[in-house]
Amino acid sequence: MPAEQRLQELGLVLPAPLQLPPGVRLPFVPVRIVGRRVAVSGHGPLDVHGNLAGPFGKVGADVTPEQAHEAARLTLLAILADLKVALGSLDRISAWCKLLGMVNAAPGFSAMPQVINGASDLILDIFGPDIGAHARSAIGVAELPWNIPVEIEAEVEIN
Amino acid sequence: MPAEQRLQELGLVLPAPLQLPPGVRLPFVPVRIVGRRVAVSGHGPLDVHGNLAGPFGKVGADVTPEQAHEAARLTLLAILADLKVALGSLDRISAWCKLLGMVNAAPGFSAMPQVINGASDLILDIFGPDIGAHARSAIGVAELPWNIPVEIEAEVEIN
Amino acid sequence: MPAEQRLQELGLVLPAPLQLPPGVRLPFVPVRIVGRRVAVSGHGPLDVHGNLAGPFGKVGADVTPEQAHEAARLTLLAILADLKVALGSLDRISAWCKLLGMVNAAPGFSAMPQVINGASDLILDIFGPDIGAHARSAIGVAELPWNIPVEIEAEVEIN
Numbered sequence: 001m002p003a004e005q006r007l008q009e010l011g012l013v014l015p016a017p018l019q020l021p022p023g024v025r026l027p028f029v030p031v032r033i034v035g036r037r038v039a040v041s042g043h044g045p046l047d048v049h050g051n052l053a054g055p056f057g058k059v060g061a062d063v064t065p066e067q068a069h070e071a072a073r074l075t076l077l078a079i080l081a082d083l084k085v086a087l088g089s090l091d092r093i094s095a096w097c098k099l100l101g102m103v104n105a106a107p108g109f110s111a112m113p114q115v116i117n118g119a120s121d122l123i124l125d126i127f128g129p130d131i132g133a134h135a136r137s138a139i140g141v142a143e144l145p146w147n148i149p150v151e152i153e154a155e156v157e158i159n
Numbered sequence: 160m161p162a163e164q165r166l167q168e169l170g171l172v173l174p175a176p177l178q179l180p181p182g183v184r185l186p187f188v189p190v191r192i193v194g195r196r197v198a199v200s201g202h203g204p205l206d207v208h209g210n211l212a213g214p215f216g217k218v219g220a221d222v223t224p225e226q227a228h229e230a231a232r233l234t235l236l237a238i239l240a241d242l243k244v245a246l247g248s249l250d251r252i253s254a255w256c257k258l259l260g261m262v263n264a265a266p267g268f269s270a271m272p273q274v275i276n277g278a279s280d281l282i283l284d285i286f287g288p289d290i291g292a293h294a295r296s297a298i299g300v301a302e303l304p305w306n307i308p309v310e311i312e313a314e315v316e317i318n
Numbered sequence: 319m320p321a322e323q324r325l326q327e328l329g330l331v332l333p334a335p336l337q338l339p340p341g342v343r344l345p346f347v348p349v350r351i352v353g354r355r356v357a358v359s360g361h362g363p364l365d366v367h368g369n370l371a372g373p374f375g376k377v378g379a380d381v382t383p384e385q386a387h388e389a390a391r392l393t394l395l396a397i398l399a400d401l402k403v404a405l406g407s408l409d410r411i412s413a414w415c416k417l418l419g420m421v422n423a424a425p426g427f428s429a430m431p432q433v434i435n436g437a438s439d440l441i442l443d444i445f446g447p448d449i450g451a452h453a454r455s456a457i458g459v460a461e462l463p464w465n466i467p468v469e470i471e472a473e474v475e476i477n
Binding site (some may be wrong): 036078095096097098099100103105107108109110111113114117120121124133134135136137138139140141142155157 | 186187189196199303305
Binding site (some may be wrong): 285 | 342349350352355359370459469471
C-alpha cells in the first residue's frame with residue numbers, strides 16, 4: 001500500500017510547519033534534495049499546530065521513557081510533514097536510508113533504542129519493510145535545543 | 160591485497176551476529192544498501208559469539224583509554240561481520256566514506272581521537288590507503304545503549 | 319558570484335592546515351571524495367596558522383555564546399580551507415548537503431542553533447541560497463577533542 005494511503009488508513013495527521021520560538025532564526029532548510037538523495041535536518045516533536053511539543057527535559061528524569069517514545073513518534077510525523085512539503089508526496093520516497101536518533105539523556109539513562117523505536121516502528125508501519133528498512137544509531141546527548149527530549153535526523157532516497 | 164585475504168593473513172575472526180539482550184527489539188537493519196551506498200548502523204563491541212563485550216561504562220572512569228581503544232577495534236570487527244553478511248564479500252567495498260565515532264566519555268575525558276583510532280587503523284590495515292581512506296568525526300556523548308564504551312556508525316561504497 | 323570571488327570580496331583568509339598537537343596521530347583524511355559526494359571530517363576552530371583556536375572549554379560556562387558563535391565561523395573557514403586543498407577550487411562545489419554541528423555544552427546550555435548559525439550564515443554568504451542551502455542538526459555533546467567548544471562535520475556535492 002502506498003505511504004500516503006497508509007497514512008490515511010492509520011488516521012495520522014501531519015503537523016503544521018515548525019513555529020519558531022520568538023527571536024530564533026534557523027538559516028538552513030528542513031529538507032535538502034541533492035539528486036536522488038534527500039537529507040532531513042534534525043527535527044523535534046511538534047503538536048499539530050507546529051509548536052514544539054512537551055514534556056521538555058531530560059529523559060529518565062523530567063521525561064519518562066514512555067513520554068520520550070511518544071516524542072520520537074511525534075518527531076517522525078514532523079519529519080514526514082516536511083518531506084511531504086518538499087517532495088509533494090511521500091510516495092516519491094523509494095528508500096529510507098538512515099536515522100540518527102539523539103536522546104536528551106539524564107545521567108544513567110541508556111534505553112535510547114527503546115525510545116527511538118517510536119520513530120522506527122512508525123516508518124515501517126507506513127512504508128513497509130522494503131522501502132522502510134533503515135540503518136540507525138541511537139545515542140544519548142548532553143543537551144538539545146529548547147530542551148526537547150528527542151531530536152532525529154534522517155536520510156531518504158527518492159525516485 | 161584483497162580485504163578478505165588480508166583479513167585471513169592477519170588471523171582476524173569476525174564475530175557472530177549481535178545477540179540481543181533479553182526483551183530488546185531493534186526494528187532496523189544493521190546494514191542498509193541503497194544503490195552503491197551502504198549505510199552501517201551504530202555498532203558496539205562484540206565478543207566472537209556476538210555478545211556485547213565489556214568492560215562497560217564511562218571511558219576515563221570505568222574504562223581505560225587502552226580498553227576503549229580495543230573496544231573500538233572490536234566494534235570495527237562487528238561492522239565488518241555485518242557488512243560481510245549483507246554484501247557476501249568485503250571485497251565488494253570500493254571505498255570507505257566516513258565514520259562517526261561516539262565515545263561514552265567520563266567528564267573531562269577528551270582523548271576521543273586516540274580511542275577511535277582503534278577502528279580507523281584497522282580499516283587502513285585491511286583495506287589499504289586507497290579504499291580505506293575515510294572522513295571521520297570523534298565525539299564524547301552523554302550515554303550509550305547498554306552502557307557500551309564506544310559506538311561507531313559508518314558509510315561505505317560498493318561496486 | 320562564484321564562491322572564490324565572494325571569499326575575496328569579503329576579505330576572508332582561509333587558515334593553514336591543522337597543526338596537530340604533539341603526539342597526536344589522526345589516521346583519516348579531512349576530506350573524502352567518493353564520486354560526486356564529498357564527506358568532510360569533523361573540524362574545529364583554527365587560527366590562520368592552523369593551530370587550534372581558543373577559547374577552550376564548555377559553552378555556557380568557560381566560553382560565551384558569542385565566542386562559540388565565532389568559533390563556529392572559524393570552524394567553517396577551516397572546512398573551506400581543507401575543501402579548497404582537496405578540490406582545487408571552492409567553485410567546484412555544486413551543493414551543500416548537510417552540517418552536523420556539535421557544541422561542547424555546559425549543563426543547561428541549549429542555544430546550540432544560535433552557535434552553529436555562525437557556520438550556516440557564512441556558507442550562505444559565500445555560496446548563496448541555491449548552492450549554500452543545507453540540512454542541519456545542532457546538538458550538545460558531552461566532550462570534544464582537545465576541549466574545543468565546537469566541532470562541525472559536513473557533506474557537499476561537486477560537479
